[in-house]
Amino acid sequence: MTSFTAEVFQNEFLPAGADTVDAVVTVRSAGDGVVGGPRPDSVEMIVIDTSGSMQEDGGRKMQAAKAATQAAIDTIDDGVYFAIVGGNAGAYMIYPRDGLAIANPQTRDEAKKMVARTRANGGTAIGSWLKAAAYLAELRPGAIAHCLLLTDGKNQHEEDWVLDNAIAACTGLFQCDARGLGSDWDIEEMRKIATALLGTVDIIPRPEDMEAEFTRLTEAAMGKQVGSVALRLWTPKGSISEFVKQVAPNLEDLTVTAQPVNPLTNDYPLGSWAGEEERDYHVRVRIPVGNVGDERLAARVMLVIDGIDQPAALVRAIWTDDEGLSTRINREVAHYTGQAELADVIADGLAARDAGDAATATVKLGRAVQIAHQAGNGDTVRLLQKVVDVDDPGGGTVRLRREVDRADEMALDVRSTRTVRVNRD
């Protein structure tokens, strides 16, 4: 059985009159090695872009996509329900002919053969691809369903609202990792999909990077043990839950995903979990102010695992006139506040750069270099260095580079929400 724990990190001491309580909640899953009943059904769907643009560049992209999909098929465990879907102006089944196949050596072989025969042509209508995945996922209700979505272009051949409707129809049915190949796709479109469907978004800059990424994502999907986890948050009467964010392994604002349980309690879906996994969440609650010496429970954090709630972790507020206590900086809260600022200044800096505001872009991206340098975001520093020349990382002194590869800029943008874990040594 997989068990879950939630641990709260905070400074519970507030100065007189303060009403804002910050806490970082670390959620851990741990398998105890005991096989607790049958593993739930798994559904793996690979949806690949087969629009005409995939055939450009002498067919290199399509060849790489086929090879990557075949490699991913090889990592699907026996017994897993799976399907390969092709996408252009509509969606069509590559394998099986209809519905879901059950993975075994024979079906995997058949699937790889059908992938090899796929041809690229036509437009891009991503909403219709997602609807096909929703139809397939609904064939195995209650299963842990995952979709790997690949596109190399923008959603050109349907209206925005069609995509939005499709995303809404998929929410809660499956998780989706969205990947963009090259630099002609739209980050916001793919981010919208991944955020709503509790997955990740990333760029695959070159066709030859695709196979490793597909294999990694499919293997990770095979490791999921628990399909439905939610963070249940009780806050006191008269309080405001200002935000609930996932802050590690990447930033994801969950505030708007709140599902009311009762007037004081909301559920925030956390998707499926592997047997050994850790994620951090930052919760900020504003509560009615107490007197010095008073204590108030600011939040009660529970985990709902497949509909059953687990023992709670408590976020507390104690008002004190001892400044030695109230001014203590909680390491976890400070670290993730910094990580959130890092993502913000990268987004602001790139937006300013796009708008031709070099002065703002230099300041913002300089600050980004400074935070990333101090917090140990080595990958982010490397991405920033492709957009700016760094004179002094500690001081945040940078110069904008004249020539920037579009894919590098996109990589910085799309990976700006990746965080490093707080150092707990």
Add this chain to the structure above:
Amino acid sequence: MVMNGDDTGRSTAATGLGDEPAAVPATVDGAVAVDALVCASCGEEAPPGTTWCEACGHELSTEPKPACVSCGEREVDPDEGYCLSCGYRQPRERDHVRLDEGPVVAVSDRGRRHHDNEDAVAIGTVAPVIDVRDGHRDGGAGPSGESPVAVLVVCDGVSSTAGSAEASSRAAQAACDALLVGLSDPGAVEGAEAATVGGDPATPAGPMALAPLFERAVEAAQGEAAGAADDPTAPDTKPDDGGSPSSTLVSVVVRPLPGGTVELSTAWVGDSRAYWVGPDEALRLTGDDHELQGGLIRWLGADSVDPTPDLARAVVGGPGHLVVCTDGLWRYVAEPAELAALLRRLVEEGRSGVGLAEALVSHANQQGGHDNITVALWSSDHEVATGDGPPPPDTSETSEREATP
């Protein structure tokens, strides 16, 4: 030691059934069925007669929850102590403690500004170990001739280090227990034996007959305070800043002597104090182990540099009050004369016994209650109605102060 409000009497089972208890059948295991139950845990409605929520497995309760002291909603979770509506932390047992042991009483209070009560108090009495062959009770000793020996121990957990609430409560109890055991067994302490059995109780042998007993008691207290550092279950909320759990300690043994005088033997580590307020005198019995800037220089705990107590002995004429307290009280009445004036006023208002201790604590709270407040009180005339005006002048006039640091 008795804790007031400790309900050991018979209690009838509360049913909380509402309007028609007679119509409600009890199930075999004693649980009670009512018409509509809503699970307190998941909010699911449960069919009548069930004792467990079928949706989440939570035990269904038919008891109304206690009312919140802050918002009044009947939503207090009795296990966790928080209101399930407004989140307010309900008062805990240690927030306000009352002890009543006849001539010796105590009140300990969280105060107005601190979140936890890290003070601790322990009191007790023991029959005097006297040689009845002496027949010294014929000397017109009056009511005090039968008075038991009283032990008062007050500890102030140092609020800047985590675990000090545990350190102070363990230290106070250990010191009190050691003193009571020693005083009830004259063979256990040579000095005490010499003083009470071999010598003349009216003129105790040596300046501090109880010194060995105090040293043993404080040693026990130091061991307990140091042990608090190792106790992972110690309830505390403060981040650990590296200091060990630590506490002050002041302990007084009160021995009524024939002739109406009283021997007060005092041992202390730190800045908690003892005062004697008699009819004509008000004395401070302890010194503060403070450096010039006011920081503690001696305390009990794993990181204590010098846990040896200071000792002092005084023989005073009754009637009067011994006040043993933490700085949560004495910061408002530091001078003996101020404390004497306050006591006189409260006694004139009719306060006595534990009510007088409560009134002292209330006074500190009215002054701001900036710290935890603990008062242990021994009154020579605890059974005599107070407010009768000043007692006749005492003739012994004996008061001395020795072994001050």
